[in-house]
Amino acid sequence: MPMTPIAPKNNMTPLIGAEYLKKLELNALLEITTAISQNVSKEDLYKIFKFTLKGNHLIKKVALFVKENDNWECATHFGGHIDFSKVNNELLESIPKHVHEPRGKYSLIFEDFDVVLPVYHKDNVLAYVFVDGDETFGEELRNERFDFIQTLSNVLLYAVENKRLFAKQLEQQALKKELEIASKVQSQLVPKHFPNIRQSQFYSTYIPHSTVGGDYYDLIVADEDTYYICVADVSGKGIPAAIFMSNFQASLRILLSSSTSLEDTVKQLNRHIIKNTQGDHFITFFVAKIDLRNKEIEYINAGHNHPILVDKNTLEINYLSEGCTFLGAFDELPKVKSNTIQLKNSVILLYTDGVTETFNENYEEFSVAKIEEVIKDNIEKPLSNMHKDLIDQLNIHRGTKPYSDDITMFSVSLSDF
Numbered sequence: 001m002p003m004t005p006i007a008p009k010n011n012m013t014p015l016i017g018a019e020y021l022k023k024l025e026l027n028a029l030l031e032i033t034t035a036i037s038q039n040v041s042k043e044d045l046y047k048i049f050k051f052t053l054k055g056n057h058l059i060k061k062v063a064l065f066v067k068e069n070d071n072w073e074c075a076t077h078f079g080g081h082i083d084f085s086k087v088n089n090e091l092l093e094s095i096p097k098h099v100h101e102p103r104g105k106y107s108l109i110f111e112d113f114d115v116v117l118p119v120y121h122k123d124n125v126l127a128y129v130f131v132d133g134d135e136t137f138g139e140e141l142r143n144e145r146f147d148f149i150q151t152l153s154n155v156l157l158y159a160v161e162n163k164r165l166f167a168k169q170l171e172q173q174a175l176k177k178e179l180e181i182a183s184k185v186q187s188q189l190v191p192k193h194f195p196n197i198r199q200s201q202f203y204s205t206y207i208p209h210s211t212v213g214g215d216y217y218d219l220i221v222a223d224e225d226t227y228y229i230c231v232a233d234v235s236g237k238g239i240p241a242a243i244f245m246s247n248f249q250a251s252l253r254i255l256l257s258s259s260t261s262l263e264d265t266v267k268q269l270n271r272h273i274i275k276n277t278q279g280d281h282f283i284t285f286f287v288a289k290i291d292l293r294n295k296e297i298e299y300i301n302a303g304h305n306h307p308i309l310v311d312k313n314t315l316e317i318n319y320l321s322e323g324c325t326f327l328g329a330f331d332e333l334p335k336v337k338s339n340t341i342q343l344k345n346s347v348i349l350l351y352t353d354g355v356t357e358t359f360n361e362n363y364e365e366f367s368v369a370k371i372e373e374v375i376k377d378n379i380e381k382p383l384s385n386m387h388k389d390l391i392d393q394l395n396i397h398r399g400t401k402p403y404s405d406d407i408t409m410f411s412v413s414l415s416d417f
Helices: 018-037 042-054 089-093 139-187 238-257 262-277 368-377 383-398
Strands: 059-068 071-078 115-121 124-133 200-207 215-223 226-234 283-291 296-302 308-311 317-319 339-342 346-351 407-414
Touching: 018 139, 042 059, 042 071, 042 139, 059 139, 071 089, 115 139, 124 139, 200 215, 200 383, 215 238, 215 407, 226 238, 226 346, 226 407, 238 262, 262 283, 262 296, 308 368, 346 368, 346 383, 368 383, 383 407
Parallel strands: none
Antiparallel strands: 059 071, 059 124, 115 124, 200 407, 215 226, 226 283, 283 296, 296 339, 308 317, 308 346, 346 407
16 A cells, blocks of 8 residues: 655654555554453553554553552553652652643653543543653644554453452452351351350340451250350451351351350360461350259350359349450460359349440440349340340430440240249
8 A cells, every 4th residue: 555655853754654654553453452352461452552652653661550548659661761769659649630841741750751641530530641752743743643643542441340349349249249248157156046045144235336246145955954155255257257167157056055164165265266267266155054944044154255154132243253364365374263153033144345345435334233223124024125224325325426336135034943
């Protein structure tokens, strides 16, 4: 095909025709759109962009800066000798959002370039293309080449942005699926219905702070006269925490089904946590053995909020605080001690720190004293009344502030002792 030569300035030899350049540009657009349709990586798209412009005789130098996660990065460049390490976020953010800025206006770093072309997505600047064209070809032809670069850059960056948004959508879908799985695992951990056990009534309230919380409570029946109650709060969220808690529950149930003491049970649980998590999780834990035959409660508190035991007749309060440090911190627990109390007609409330760490507008916590007051006010009423009253008081206390953690309460009412 015959080419129409372009008359160069300064008596230079004609290099290439405008019609042929147009054909090259169309081929370049075809190449990059084909690559986009084939879902090539953004790195490969940047390479195509670079070599397309590098093959254009009117383009001497190019630097493409792209915004990734609020940080500006040089995606590709050729020509010139620029110290790109000096190009920081503040410098790129200072550039006005319009085209054809004079060379070196914003920094000597860009003195090799005479045009900066912004690439938009809606009202947001996705990228800046710094360009230096060959001045010997005249203003009109150079401007046409800049229009081509602008078009090519828009096609490229739109594709990269769509890849980012699609990846983000996939990530959100994966997270949603993960939370659904973790929520299902967690829902299987806690009892939905309590068995009928003589002299005992049970009630629970669980309000997760998010889709998946880190709280756990349980009732484990040993025989018609013996059962265990427990509550725990595990560090971490999501599937790892849910799987960990599921594993913890299984280990606890196996250990409690044997004849091991509470002290040995807690020590073995600690070893199990250390072995399986390598310090990634720790857990506060309370477990109590209710012995209806001998009319006593034996318990160990492993760093958990102190459950409250209130005598129905005298309103005397016992804090179930004896035990050890939380589990998962030490290879061997330094000290484990259980405590035994004779049972009376009582109410026992187990709860997690989401209750006491409910803050009001002045960042004041919901106090243990207020919990005790609610228990006493409802001591002769069904446990459901006490739980409702506690939630009402928590909501009054927090006002417009949201809950900062999971809310878990598990209570037992003991009678006829």
